[in-house]
Amino acid sequence: MGAMFDFCKIMYGTAGFDLDFYVKLGDAVLTAAGYKAITGKDYAPAATPAV
Numbered sequence: 131m132g133a134m135f136d137f138c139k140i141m142y143g144t145a146g147f148d149l150d151f152y153v154k155l156g157d158a159v160l161t162a163a164g165y166k167a168i169t170g171k172d173y174a175p176a177a178t179p180a181v
Contacts, residue, residue: 135164144167150175
């Protein structure tokens with residue numbers, strides 16, 4: 131899928147690595163399908179807390 135996908139796949143599970151951050155950067159970095167391929171789960175953005 132690309133270099134960023136490979137990077138995220140390697141780093142996933144490492145302490146302090148936030149995979150959601152890379153998905154939020156957009157499809158050019160990591161697609162929702164890529165997220166699912168790495169985690170086995172559908173990407174669901176974290177709910178933004180109400181202010």
